[in-house]
Amino acid sequence: MNPLTGRWVAVATDRAARPSDLVSRPEPTIADATQPCPFCPGNEEATPPALETYDRGGQWTVRVLPNRYPAFDGDEVLHVSHLGPVFTEAMGSGIHEVLVFTPEHKASFAELDDKQVAVTMAALRDRLEAHSRRPVVRYTQAILNHGRDAGASLEHPHAQLLGIPFVPGEIADEEAGFGRFGGPCLLCTTLEAEEDAGHRVVHADERVVVICPFWAGIPYEMLVLPRDHQAHIVDTSPRDITAVGRAIRDVLAKLHSCIGPTSYNVVFHTAPHRSAAPFHWHAHIWPRVTSIAGFEQGTGVLINILAPELAATHLAVS
Numbered sequence: 379m380n381p382l383t384g385r386w387v388a389v390a391t392d393r394a395a396r397p398s399d400l401v402s403r404p405e406p407t408i409a410d411a412t413q414p415c416p417f418c419p420g421n422e423e424a425t426p427p428a429l430e431t432y433d434r435g436g437q438w439t440v441r442v443l444p445n446r447y448p449a450f451d452g453d454e455v456l457h458v459s460h461l462g463p464v465f466t467e468a469m470g471s472g473i474h475e476v477l478v479f480t481p482e483h484k485a486s487f488a489e490l491d492d493k494q495v496a497v498t499m500a501a502l503r504d505r506l507e508a509h510s511r512r513p514v515v516r517y518t519q520a521i522l523n524h525g526r527d528a529g530a531s532l533e534h535p536h537a538q539l540l541g542i543p544f545v546p547g548e549i550a551d552e553e554a555g556f557g558r559f560g561g562p563c564l565l566c567t568t569l570e571a572e573e574d575a576g577h578r579v580v581h582a583d584e585r586v587v588v589i590c591p592f593w594a595g596i597p598y599e600m601l602v603l604p605r606d607h608q609a610h611i612v613d614t615s616p617r618d619i620t621a622v623g624r625a626i627r628d629v630l631a632k633l634h635s636c637i638g639p640t641s642y643n644v645v646f647h648t649a650p651h652r653s654a655a656p657f658h659w660h661a662h663i664w665p666r667v668t669s670i671a672g673f674e675q676g677t678g679v680l681i682n683i684l685a686p687e688l689a690a691t692h693l694a695v696s
């Protein structure tokens with residue numbers, strides 16, 4: 379049982395007939411050869427003006443841009459209209475930004491150096507703070523999609539921030555999980571219990587622990603837990619947020635050496651803006667090594683064909 383979401387997970391390890399069942403080749407993202415990459419240095423004119431630029435030695439290292447095709451946009455407060463007994467709608471107000479976290483077209487998050495990780499994580503934090511000042515934005519989802527199987531549409535490495543005018547179901551479910559838990563904090567307790575158990579820990583340093591959680595729903599799923607209990611990423615110290623970035627970089631590199639090039643999603647979960655409800659911010663890493671089929675879609679129950687203990691062992695020796 380995943381105590382964050384309250385959903386059951388099935389572990390069915392004999393379904394993995396061949397090791398190749400677990401490996402997805404990251405299909406290259408579709409590159410339009412007639413268009414130069416809008417995120418490469420020298421092509422800055424191809425994008426809307428940057429909202430924020432971070433420089434080193436006269437060269438930008440991280441750029442934050444408005445998404446040219448925003449999924450959420452504008453400052454109109456959430457006004458819900460009922461157009462019929464079952465037709466409810468509201469304006470998709472909010473913010474949709476792209477965070478280009480390296481000038482290098484062929485790099486990936488797993489290959490960033492320490493300084494580049496620090497700037498990227500500082501930029502992420504700065505943007506979350508800017509979002510939290512916009513009354514219309516209730517929650518911001520920061521994501522990193524790598525590879526076409528994970529939904530990346532442009533090859534140049536980048537993250538996205540979507541500031542949305544409501545608290546999405548997944549976060550509401552996790553908030554309920556924190557509320558349901560009897561102890562002081564669900565994820566502080568998880569961190570302690572997983573360190574005691576030991577065999578699902580993939581990375582541990584003085585600031586961050588990364589585990590293949592007991593309730594992993596997909597092969598090589600990882601949960602990144604900062605030791606410092608904070609509900610909001612913006613309340614985290616620069617050292618802690620940098621340490622989280624480096625831990626993610628390191629475990630993605632392990633994933634790569636373990637199963638080769640793979641599409642994945644990195645998803646940051648932080649408390650909704652201005653919320654005081656119990657939460658402990660964290661990141662999920664979901665490699666795209668298997669596909670979600672009808673049973674998973676129909677029931678919300680994931681069938682994991684690789685036990686998290688084994689996944690952690692594979693990653694540890696990589």
Ligand SMILES: [Zn+2]
Nearest residue numbers: 415418483534
């Ligand atoms: Zn590029």
Ligand SMILES: [Zn+2]
Nearest residue numbers: 563566607658
């Ligand atoms: Zn906690």
Ligand SMILES: [Zn+2]
Nearest residue numbers: 382552647662
């Ligand atoms: Zn979460």
